[in-house]
Amino acid sequence: MIKKKFQLKFTEILIITFVWVLLITAPVFFRQGTDFNMNQMINIIKTLIPLFIIFVINRFLLVPKLLFEKKNTAYILSVLGLVAIMSLGIFFIDFDRRQRQKERNMIEEFNRPPRPNRMEAFPPPANSKPPIEERGPMPAFLNLIILSFLLVGFDTGLMTTFRLNKSEQQRAKLEIENAETQLAFLKSQxxxxxxxxxxxxxxxxxxxxxxxxxxxxxxxxxxxxxxxxxxxxxxxxxxxxxxxxxxxxxxxxxxxxxxxxxxxxxxxxxxxxxxxxxxxxxxxxxxxxxxxxxxxxxxxxxxxxxxxxxxxxxxxxxxxxxxxxxxxxxxxxxxxxxxxxxxxxxxxxxxxxxxxxxxxxxxxxx
The missing domain is CATH 3.30.565.10 (Histidine kinase-like ATPase, C-terminal domain)
Known part of the structure; x- marks a missing residue:
C-alpha cells in the first residue's frame, strides 16, 4: 500500500514537472528567428511567475480547502477572483511599460535627423490606402487569462483523478479489513x-x-x-x-x-x-x-x-x-x-x- 501511494505521488509530480517544462520551453520552439539567449529565457520565466502563483494557490489552498470540501461555488468564485486580480495587475504593468516605450520611441524619433527623400516631393495618390499595421503579439494579461484557466482546469482534474484513485485504494483496504474482521470473528468469537x-x-x-x-x-x-x-x-x-x-x-x-x-x-x-x-x-x-x-x-x-x-x-x-x-x-x-x-x-x-x-x-x- 505504501509503495502504491509513493508511485501515485511520483506520477503526479512527474506530470506536473512535464507541464511546467513544456510551458517554459514552448516559447523557445515556436519563436520566429534563430537568435536566442539566456536573457530571453529569463524574460519567459518572469512572465510565467503570475501563472505559477495562481497554480500554487489553486493546488495547495483552493482545491483542498474548498473544492474537496464540496464548497463548489466558493471555489469557482475564488478561482475567478484570483485570475482577475493577477490579470489586472499584469494589465496595468504591461500598459505602463507600453506607455514608457512609446515615449522613448517618440523621443528617439524627434532627435533623429531627417532623411533626404526625393519621393516626398510627390504627394501620394488621392485614392491610396494607409499601410496595414502589423498585428502585434497577444496582450500579456489576455495570455495569462487563457493559460490560467487551462492550467487550473488541468491541475484540478489531475488532483481529482488521483484523489479518486486514492479513495479506491482505501476502499480496497477496507474490504480486506472487513474480510479479516469477519474471519477473526468466526474463528475466535x-x-x-x-x-x-x-x-x-x-x-x-x-x-x-x-x-x-x-x-x-x-x-x-x-x-x-x-x-x-x-x-x-x-x-x-x-x-x-x-x-x-x-x-x-x-x-x-x-x-x-x-x-x-x-x-x-x-x-x-x-x-x-x-x-x-x-x-x-x-x-x-x-x-x-x-x-x-x-x-x-x-x-x-x-x-x-x-x-x-x-x-x-x-x-x-x-x-x-x-x-x-x-x-x-x-x-x-x-x-x-x-x-x-x-x-x-x-x-x-x-x-x-x-x-x-x-x-x-x-x-x-x-
Missing amino acids: ISPHFFMNTLNNIHSLIDIDGEEAKASIIQLSKLMRHLLYESENKTISLKKEIEFIRNYVDLMMLRFSNKVDIKLYIPDELPNKEIAPLLFISYIENAFKHGISYKEASFVKISFYFNDDKLIFETENSNFNLNETGEKGIGISNSKQRLDLLYGNNYNLTVIENKEIYKLHLSIPI
Missing part, C-alpha cells in the same frame, strides 16, 4: 467451543422447556445466517444488524441464565439506513468477555439510540479485566482502525474505565 456450550444449554432446555429450546435454535440459525451471508455485503440494513445483535444477546442470556444482569435497550422504531456490518459486535463481545464473573455479581448493559443524524451505541459492564493484559486493548485498537477507515474524523469513540465499571460510547453518522 463464535468458536466451536462457544457453539458447544450454547448447544449444551439448548439441549438441557429440551426436557425443561421445549418451546424455549426451539426458539433458541432458531435464534442460533439466524445468527449463523447473518454471519455467513448478510455480512458479506459492504453495507447492511440497520434493522438487520440490530436484529443480529438482539439474537446474539439472547444467546448470551441463555448461556449465563440468571447469573448475570443483562439489559439491551433498542428504540421501537429504527430508521431505514445502511451501515457497515459487524460494526458493534466486537465491543459487545468484549463487554461479555471481560464483564462477567461467576463468583461476583455482574452486569452488562447495551444501548442504542439516535441523536439527529447520529447513531449512539453504548456499553456498560462490570469490570473484571483491570489487571489482565492484552486482549481488550488489542480488540479496541483493531475496531478503532476499522472505524478510522470507514468514517475518518466523523465519529467519536470514548472509553471510561475504573476498578468497577467499564463504559464505552460510540457515535457514528448515519
Whole structure:
C-alpha cells in the first residue's frame, strides 16, 4: 500500500514537472528567428511567475480547502477572483511599460535627423490606402487569462483523478479489513467451543422447556445466517444488524441464565439506513468477555439510540479485566482502525474505565 501511494505521488509530480517544462520551453520552439539567449529565457520565466502563483494557490489552498470540501461555488468564485486580480495587475504593468516605450520611441524619433527623400516631393495618390499595421503579439494579461484557466482546469482534474484513485485504494483496504474482521470473528468469537456450550444449554432446555429450546435454535440459525451471508455485503440494513445483535444477546442470556444482569435497550422504531456490518459486535463481545464473573455479581448493559443524524451505541459492564493484559486493548485498537477507515474524523469513540465499571460510547453518522 505504501509503495502504491509513493508511485501515485511520483506520477503526479512527474506530470506536473512535464507541464511546467513544456510551458517554459514552448516559447523557445515556436519563436520566429534563430537568435536566442539566456536573457530571453529569463524574460519567459518572469512572465510565467503570475501563472505559477495562481497554480500554487489553486493546488495547495483552493482545491483542498474548498473544492474537496464540496464548497463548489466558493471555489469557482475564488478561482475567478484570483485570475482577475493577477490579470489586472499584469494589465496595468504591461500598459505602463507600453506607455514608457512609446515615449522613448517618440523621443528617439524627434532627435533623429531627417532623411533626404526625393519621393516626398510627390504627394501620394488621392485614392491610396494607409499601410496595414502589423498585428502585434497577444496582450500579456489576455495570455495569462487563457493559460490560467487551462492550467487550473488541468491541475484540478489531475488532483481529482488521483484523489479518486486514492479513495479506491482505501476502499480496497477496507474490504480486506472487513474480510479479516469477519474471519477473526468466526474463528475466535463464535468458536466451536462457544457453539458447544450454547448447544449444551439448548439441549438441557429440551426436557425443561421445549418451546424455549426451539426458539433458541432458531435464534442460533439466524445468527449463523447473518454471519455467513448478510455480512458479506459492504453495507447492511440497520434493522438487520440490530436484529443480529438482539439474537446474539439472547444467546448470551441463555448461556449465563440468571447469573448475570443483562439489559439491551433498542428504540421501537429504527430508521431505514445502511451501515457497515459487524460494526458493534466486537465491543459487545468484549463487554461479555471481560464483564462477567461467576463468583461476583455482574452486569452488562447495551444501548442504542439516535441523536439527529447520529447513531449512539453504548456499553456498560462490570469490570473484571483491570489487571489482565492484552486482549481488550488489542480488540479496541483493531475496531478503532476499522472505524478510522470507514468514517475518518466523523465519529467519536470514548472509553471510561475504573476498578468497577467499564463504559464505552460510540457515535457514528448515519
